[in-house]
Amino acid sequence: MATVTRNSSPPPTPPSRAPNDDEWRFNTISSPCEWIEDYHPGGYHPVHLGDAFNDGRYKVIRKLGDGAYSTVWLARDLRNNIYVALKIMVSEISYSTREVQLLRYIAEHAPTEGIRYITQLLDEFQHHGSNGIHKCLVFEAMDPTVNTMVEELPQFNPRKWGMKVRYPPRMAKSILKQSLQALAFLHGKGIAHGDFQPGNMLIALIDINSMPEEVFQQETRVISPPVERLDGKQDLWAPRYLCVAQSLMAFTPYAGDFRLKLSDMGGAYFFNDPPAKIITPLGLRSPELVLTGAVDKFLDIWSFGCLVFELITGQPLCCVPSTGFEDDDHLLALSALLGPLPDSLSQHWKTASLYFTSERELFNCELGGVGDSGEPLMLPQNSLEEFFDEAAPEVSEEEADKIKKLIRRVLQYEPTKRPSAAELLSGPWFCEEKGDLS
Numbered sequence: 001m002a003t004v005t006r007n008s009s010p011p012p013t014p015p016s017r018a019p020n021d022d023e024w025r026f027n028t029i030s031s032p033c034e035w036i037e038d039y040h041p042g043g044y045h046p047v048h049l050g051d052a053f054n055d056g057r058y059k060v061i062r063k064l065g066d067g068a069y070s071t072v073w074l075a076r077d078l079r080n081n082i083y084v085a086l087k088i089m090v091s092e093i094s095y096s097t098r099e100v101q102l103l104r105y106i107a108e109h110a111p112t113e114g115i116r117y118i119t120q121l122l123d124e125f126q127h128h129g130s131n132g133i134h135k136c137l138v139f140e141a142m143d144p145t146v147n148t149m150v151e152e153l154p155q156f157n158p159r160k161w162g163m164k165v166r167y168p169p170r171m172a173k174s175i176l177k178q179s180l181q182a183l184a185f186l187h188g189k190g191i192a193h194g195d196f197q198p199g200n201m202l203i204a205l206i207d208i209n210s211m212p213e214e215v216f217q218q219e220t221r222v223i224s225p226p227v228e229r230l231d232g233k234q235d236l237w238a239p240r241y242l243c244v245a246q247s248l249m250a251f252t253p254y255a256g257d258f259r260l261k262l263s264d265m266g267g268a269y270f271f272n273d274p275p276a277k278i279i280t281p282l283g284l285r286s287p288e289l290v291l292t293g294a295v296d297k298f299l300d301i302w303s304f305g306c307l308v309f310e311l312i313t314g315q316p317l318c319c320v321p322s323t324g325f326e327d328d329d330h331l332l333a334l335s336a337l338l339g340p341l342p343d344s345l346s347q348h349w350k351t352a353s354l355y356f357t358s359e360r361e362l363f364n365c366e367l368g369g370v371g372d373s374g375e376p377l378m379l380p381q382n383s384l385e386e387f388f389d390e391a392a393p394e395v396s397e398e399e400a401d402k403i404k405k406l407i408r409r410v411l412q413y414e415p416t417k418r419p420s421a422a423e424l425l426s427g428p429w430f431c432e433e434k435g436d437l438s
Contacts, residue, residue: 011233014040016092025235031224031244034066039238042092044071045129046239049218053136054125058086062218063243064143069093069266074141074216074248077122082209083216084122085139091132098275099265100124100137102191110189117182119202119263130237141205142261143248146175146198146311152249166314169395171254175201176308177430178260183300184421186262192296194267195279196303198311204259205251222246271297282320287334287341288415290327291348298415304424305410309384312403313391317384325367328355332365336381342413384408402429 014025019037026036038044051060053075062074064085075086103121106114114120123138144152156165167175179201186193193200208216222244229235252258267279274295278285286302288294309317317337320330328351335341340360346352354369356362364376371377382390385404393400406429412418424430 009233011229011231011235014237016041025229025231026238027228027230029224029227029242031222031242033224033242033244034071036227036238036242038090039131039235041131041237043090043131043237045088045091045127045131045134046237047071047073047088047243048239048241049223049243053086053088053127054123058084058138059213060086061213062216063222063245064248065145065245067264074143075138076213077138083141085119085141085143087137087139088127089135089137091129091134093135098269100135102265102268102270106189106191110185113185117185117261118265119261139263141208141248142202142263143205144203144252145263146179146201146203146260148247149203149249149252149254150314152247153254164314164392166393167311169312169393169399172311174258175260176304176311177425179262179307180304180421180425180430182260182262183304184425186268187297187300187421190271192269192271192274193262193265193300194269194275195264195281196262196300196307197281197284198307200262200264202261202263203249203252203254204261205248206253208248208251216248218243218246269295282322282326282330283316283318285330286415287331287345287413290330291345294415296415298418301410301418301421301424302415304421305407305418308403308407308410309388312395313388313393315391317387323367328367332367335362337384337387338408338411338413345413384411 015023017040019025019040024037029036034044039046047060049060049062052058053060057079058075058077060073060075063071064074065072070087070089073086073088075084076082077084100121103118106118107121119142120140121137122140125136127134127136150156150165150167156163159165166172179196183193183196224242224244226241227235227238269275278289278295278299280289280299280303284303284306286299289299306317318330318333320326320333323329331341331349332355340346341349346360355364362381363378364370365379366377384407388400388404388407393403395403406424406427410418410424419427
């Protein structure tokens, strides 16, 4: 039996769900890790550095990342003497994920192309832990994500006041083209990614398999203070400490011709079998998804159009914080950037009268309607082109004009009018020679 610090009675079993405020078990941990309270039956599996999985085959060395449904670790495959990425799912969804089904389909029907564009699934198994049975997926080791790599580029370290942290244009264009090639591959197989975003784009590593484990071991500075319960007892469902995700960017050819693959197929789906719930980030959701819940093959293309703006300018096209009025916030932004919604969409906007007159003229921008003062709030209404120019991306005027036209071409309210991934790849911007980009 585990020892405790205050008395011999065992700690109470946590609920198999996210806890209420009065059910929190732990002292706050401020390190940028997963939430400690999510270690409960149905939640994360507690992992410690050096742990071994699947009968001792995979040895955990370093934390690579975490998300709402999993933690990801760099591990050593002791049988094949290679490094791998070990993804450990929360136990509550271990049997409901489509990810394995889709990865198996790709491996069977397009093995060569699949390896080129999608992170390769090497193994899968189940792990029985204190919080339930966890599906574990083993992938080829890749890191960092497009989200994190920009933060670690040498030109942004040390960070200076007023510095614009964004990819150099050539890198941004390479990322966009490679991610679009991967998207064209998936769509050609009748599969939508469903969560097409920079956090799910991984950069390939150099050959690291001959390097000793010591090179990759988690640094002490990125390990949290000890996990401590509020009641002083030892917890049976959580790890003794948390690890901060530690990038492998030093082992990528980021300064040259890097290679990118799409990862995290947990939100993916076959065109003919869309899910009831989508996990696309709020700011990358298409207007038809926001207003009607329509889930189809056109959602990835809309997300791509948003990402062209984001990667070139260094800021999101639509920043949609959780306020309780997320949909209104998003739709107001789109109306300003792209023009008024068509009747086919606006008829589904139930709260449009809080912002527009019966003639569909904007009179108020305050979310939730006119406030207690009775005075409508009006904000500047910048078009897509004006917003792009204000961000002052590091491209020539001619190049900027091409990019703005590309984004306009993609972000069309009518889904069927959006170009396919293959059509975009054959378009003028992506067919240019490398030297054409400023």
